[in-house]
Amino acid sequence: MSKSNENFYFSSVNTDNLTRLKNREALINKYDNDKKLKYNVMIIDIVALEIINELYGYDTGNNILKQYSEFLQSFVPHEYEIYRYCSDKFALASLGKKSEIEYKKDILNILTQTRRINFYVKQLKINIDISVGISINEVNALQQASIALKKTKKSNSRFSFYNESMLRNQNIHNFILVRDIIKFAIQENRVEAYYHPIVNKKKEIIKYETLMRITENDNVYLPESFLKIAIKSKQYSNLSQQLIKKAMLNFENTDHDFSINICFGDVVDENTISLLDNTFLNNKNLAQRVIFEILECDEIKDYDILKEFVEKYKKIGVRFAIDDFGVGYSNFSQILSLKPEFIKIDGSLIKNIHEEKRSLELVKAIVLFSKALDIKIIAEYVHCKEIFDILCDLGIEEFQGFYFSQPVAKI
Missing domain, CATH: 3.20.20.450 (EAL domain)
Structure with a gap:
């Protein structure tokens, strides 16, 4: 395999085909494989996308995912790297320390703007909402943000910050x-x-x-x-x-x-x-x-x-x-x-x-x-x-x- 082919291969396996964002594999390779690196992650889950898929078809769901990825790229502060994490989830990752209050401000801005967006698919207007799980300045922040997201969805809240009690409960359940x-x-x-x-x-x-x-x-x-x-x-x-x-x-x-x-x-x-x-x-x-x-x-x-x-x-x-x-x-x-x-x-x-x-x-x-x-x-x-x-x-x-x-x- 030539060097150019190798570069193409690694680029393709680290890129989401639908949104052209970096994918989960790229996120893990950059942040999660280093077990000493402290970083920040928000996982954003589009609420009830599976219902949109059932009602209007997967092409409509995919169109919303593409439009939402474009919104994130245009709206989210440049300090965050944006990833298509999986199916109906996106992840925002960053290095550097910010206070919980600063993160809450960013999250509330994203939540508010998401609710204001009208997604148009074949003249059909669709609105969405999101749930968010956040881990700040932690090793294994990706896993911890996933745990926080489960807490958000279980408690029917809009977002949750990871804390150690979540991990204990999650470990027992797991x-x-x-x-x-x-x-x-x-x-x-x-x-x-x-x-x-x-x-x-x-x-x-x-x-x-x-x-x-x-x-x-x-x-x-x-x-x-x-x-x-x-x-x-x-x-x-x-x-x-x-x-x-x-x-x-x-x-x-x-x-x-x-x-x-x-x-x-x-x-x-x-x-x-x-x-x-x-x-x-x-x-x-x-x-x-x-x-x-x-x-x-x-x-x-x-x-x-x-x-x-x-x-x-x-x-x-x-x-x-x-x-x-x-x-x-x-x-x-x-x-x-x-x-x-x-x-x-x-x-x-x-x-x-x-x-x-x-x-x-x-x-x-x-x-x-x-x-x-x-x-x-x-x-x-x-x-x-x-x-x-x-x-x-x-x-x-x-x-x-x-x-x-x-x-x-x-x-």
Whole structure:
């Protein structure tokens, strides 16, 4: 992909097709990915747009969205960046400190002017109203503004400022909601395996990493949205076992190598061990093709138990990889004593390696000692050609990331 094509790609994926505003992805990339950055967000929700869609059709609703985006661009103070956040929502984001009184003034101006606007669609005059959620000078302001917006709509008010009591209530509600999503997904066999290709320098697929997803109607939930709650609610083992069964079954009649993520909770779970033993007993060929990626999703509490697990399955041909290497592991010597065949360099070191000298030097060091120990390296989070070329020059031979492919449901 040429530089101009890359720029076009990143521009297109960060732009809303309807309004030509920057989209939610652009907002997250600029503000929310930096976990130390304090910023300000207002989320503006057009009230009852779904009713307008039902009465007059989606073309009318889309026309209103375009007209409202033009209003925001012409009326909102220049200190705010305007985003099409999702469906019927816009977001205004800014840096810098303003008082709550100053924000109230801005919000009331937007609310008042919104009510005064007449939207015309095919000679039809339509008026709208909005609800607003605001977070001021906070880390994770986007999430907090979303919580404030829910409060606004629930209380039937016009706007709400985020406060910590909202987060406590939201966390309790979210825990119960996600816990039940996990519970019913297990009961209804909706824990799905997705597969992320791993390629060589020629960009040829050489194996797949198995990834966990939960499906619910048209929704596909990623692990970051449910895994911590699965562990807290004692449901992780059932999720893991369902994933292992499906992955083993899918690869049973193929020649592909594949990896499965294993954390210490799996290692000490009797049912998971029994499942692995029975699977390999019935199909010895699978053991020769599977790679267990050791995760630190919870702390490794006993390295002797982990070593016994590794040695047991190495005897029947299973290979091992250390995932997210470079950060997170408190004891490198203990990890390396497991004698893994592969190391997967942590994505936080890879994704900005073309911009951060520190990341480049750390990766160089990992490559040097890995080669000395005859350990193969896999670089994940490769999202552009520039990073791929740097990694190739460093002598890395296996790669994974959206530059090559997104995870797929079938192989």
